[in-house]
Amino acid sequence: MNSPITGKSMKLVREADTLAFRKETFNIVYHYYLCEHSGEPFTDDRLNTLNTMQATN
Template sequence: MKSPYTGGEVVRQTNKEELEFRGETFTISYNNYKCIDTGKEFTNREIDELNMLLLHSAYRRKHNIPFPEEIKGMRVRYELSQTKMSEILGIRTQHISQL
């Protein structure tokens, strides 16, 4: 990757950062790039998506919300339909079908 400011070299950084999500503060390993020439920090779409995934994961862990893979595993293990699983979790069947 090249710097959008100078076209020069960049370094990828990971720092502990506090971010707010749904009125709560979470500390995540925030990722970004730093332009060697200017010292300016920036992100791209891929890094933004990673940071959001880390933030959402922290929220899920704190509130004991199962991850999509866990929901799929439970459905298979207990042979539950999407409808039954949505009733158990109290969410719409559409959300289960999107997993």
């Protein structure tokens, strides 16, 4: 995925995180793209679904 800020390619990052879902907190491996030039994290529909599915499973 290319950064919407710089237009350059971003790397996919995975890190341990917690996600609140239906009033419960779950430990997940959060996936996102990181723009190395601006430091901003981004997700797309695919990664949002992946992150949410970890909590529902």
